[in-house]
Amino acid sequence: MSDLKIPTELVAPIFNPASYADRQRMEKMLANLRHNYPLSQAEVPGYDPHWIVTKYKDVREITRQDNIFHSGDRSKTPASLIAEQMMRDYSGGKPHIFRTLVHMDPPDHTAHRDLVKDAFMPQNIAALETTIREMARRYVDQMAGMDSTCDFAGDIAMNYPLEVVCTLIGLPKEDHAIMLRLTQWFLSYADPDLCRPGSVLTDPEEQIKTWQIVYDEFKSYYSSVIKDRQACPRHDLASTISNGKINGCPMDERSMISYFVIASTAGHDTTAATIANSMWTLATKPELLARLKAEPALIPNFVEEAIRWTTPAMCFIRSAAEDYELSGRQIKKGDLLYISYLSANRDEEMFEAPYEFRLDRTPNRHIGFGYGAHICVGQHLARLEMRLLWEELIPRLESVEMAGEGKWQESEFVCGPKYVPIRFKMK
Amino acid sequence: MSTTPYRKWQCLACGDIYDEALGSPPDGIPAGTRFEALPDDWLCPNCGALKASFVPMDD
Numbered sequence: 001m002s003d004l005k006i007p008t009e010l011v012a013p014i015f016n017p018a019s020y021a022d023r024q025r026m027e028k029m030l031a032n033l034r035h036n037y038p039l040s041q042a043e044v045p046g047y048d049p050h051w052i053v054t055k056y057k058d059v060r061e062i063t064r065q066d067n068i069f070h071s072g073d074r075s076k077t078p079a080s081l082i083a084e085q086m087m088r089d090y091s092g093g094k095p096h097i098f099r100t101l102v103h104m105d106p107p108d109h110t111a112h113r114d115l116v117k118d119a120f121m122p123q124n125i126a127a128l129e130t131t132i133r134e135m136a137r138r139y140v141d142q143m144a145g146m147d148s149t150c151d152f153a154g155d156i157a158m159n160y161p162l163e164v165v166c167t168l169i170g171l172p173k174e175d176h177a178i179m180l181r182l183t184q185w186f187l188s189y190a191d192p193d194l195c196r197p198g199s200v201l202t203d204p205e206e207q208i209k210t211w212q213i214v215y216d217e218f219k220s221y222y223s224s225v226i227k228d229r230q231a232c233p234r235h236d237l238a239s240t241i242s243n244g245k246i247n248g249c250p251m252d253e254r255s256m257i258s259y260f261v262i263a264s265t266a267g268h269d270t271t272a273a274t275i276a277n278s279m280w281t282l283a284t285k286p287e288l289l290a291r292l293k294a295e296p297a298l299i300p301n302f303v304e305e306a307i308r309w310t311t312p313a314m315c316f317i318r319s320a321a322e323d324y325e326l327s328g329r330q331i332k333k334g335d336l337l338y339i340s341y342l343s344a345n346r347d348e349e350m351f352e353a354p355y356e357f358r359l360d361r362t363p364n365r366h367i368g369f370g371y372g373a374h375i376c377v378g379q380h381l382a383r384l385e386m387r388l389l390w391e392e393l394i395p396r397l398e399s400v401e402m403a404g405e406g407k408w409q410e411s412e413f414v415c416g417p418k419y420v421p422i423r424f425k426m427k
Numbered sequence: 428m429s430t431t432p433y434r435k436w437q438c439l440a441c442g443d444i445y446d447e448a449l450g451s452p453p454d455g456i457p458a459g460t461r462f463e464a465l466p467d468d469w470l471c472p473n474c475g476a477l478k479a480s481f482v483p484m485d486d
Contacts (some may be wrong), residue, residue, distance in 0.1 A: 064475035121442045363453045365472060375441050375474040 004040055006033065011042040011052060015078050017190035017412045030054055030343040039329050046080045050336045054343035056350040058327055062318060062337060064372035069318040071374065072105045074336060076317055077413045086208035097211045099254045100262035112255065113377060115244045122380045129384065135163055136388040140396060144426045149403050153420040157276035164385050165267035170236030178221065183265040186214045191410040193418060222260045237263060271382045273312035273416020275389060280420045281309065281357055283400045291359060292394050299394065301359045303386040308366035309357055311342040312416050341367055398425040436462045436481040443473035445481060
């Protein structure tokens with residue numbers, strides 16, 4: 001079966017943040033789409049029609065052609081017609097509230113990414129190893145002092161990458177909690193445990209109301225940072241962004257605030273999700289911990305497979321800038337495409353036994369960081385952070401098991417575990 | 428057999444490194460394959476950038 005239109009009742013959950021709390025159900029639904037409706041259309045009431053892209057090869061073909069499949073013309077994450085209209089109203093006709101790298105197309109994207117690209121190259125990230133390892137060791141020490149139980153997601157996973165990225169930006173320790181709170185309001189706007197206090201989750205306008213508030217909060221916070229770094233630049237990311245020039249001109253305000261937004265949110269949230277899910281995996285697969293303790297050289301493989309396994313960025317939306325034939329389908333100019341990274345990273349045509357967590361999956365060509373020119377600029381930092389944490393923790397972790405039921409976030413975009421209760425022994 | 432030392436090449440788009448000494452055997456590229464010997468339509472295995480996006484790391 002390979003129908004062009006996906007039954008609405010089957011595909012509607014993809015647009016509903018609450019669906020993502022049931023990870024197994026989402027995985028089953030995506031497998032069904034991949035097997036029976038590869039590259040087919042979803043027509044869900046309240047949304048424009050979307051092509052649902054679930055196959056690895058299709059995702060790669062689309063995401064490496066920024067000139068054909070645009071990021072900047074429509075919402076980059078699933079948005080209802082009401083939400084899209086609200087974003088246009090708020091931003092003076094633009095399709096986004098934020099103007100981050102994610103929302104740009106070449107040549108704008110290239111020019112803005114060049115600002116930080118060198119700093120995130122592997123050889124420059126490697127220079128941070130001593131500093132980040134010290135942070136990792138401190139969190140492992142903290143865990144060792146926790147009397148054998150903790151919520152690994154909230155106690156460790158959310159805080160360690162937050163501290164790393166906030167330190168790189170140049171933010172004082174006392175402000176890190178603000179960044180975590182705003183990140184959760186922004187990316188987990190629909191999760192009852194993480195959303196902005198006062199949110200009305202049944203209100204179809206809530207997402208955009210929250211994003212407006214988040215933008216304004218970030219603007220309020222970073223305005224003084226920008227002023228400070230412009231007057232007195234330091235060796236930090238805040239100085240690079242605050243003094244950034246695009247084609248010789250200062251960045252416009254929305255782009256600059258948005259640059260800080262993406263650094264302060266995506267810079268830790270996806271890594272936190274992967275770290276939390278890695279521990280959940282260790283706690284339910286004791287053979288993994290035993291093997292990693294015996295063969296610590298496999299830790300980089302563990303990190304890579306954990307990224308594939310978690311795929312914290314569920315999706316992005318692209319719009320076709322011209323007609324294009326993809327896998328026998330006729331994509332028309334203006335069509336929207338929902339790119340499912342989670343499904344692509346489970347594609348049986350690419351990954352042998354995709355539902356098995358395999359330490360010996362080499363090469364592991366997952367697209368958990370995306371693909372094409374929009375591939376995550378912080379990917380090498382994320383890998384380093386995770387490797388160092390596990391290099392510090394695994395030799396000291398004697399045993400770990402779940403101490404209750406873990407919980408996934410209710411989020412259709414960036415999604416990871418929000419609660420990972422564990423019982424553990426450490427030395 | 429060439430005695431020129433093996434070089435490393437880096438993708439300017441994503442930072443991925445192609446090491447001639449290692450090649451990429453799982454992708455059918457044997458160890459010792461010079462960058463210049465890779466097919467013209469070879470893409471960065473990490474991000475899909477064109478071969479022309481790579482630069483030698485020792486320059």
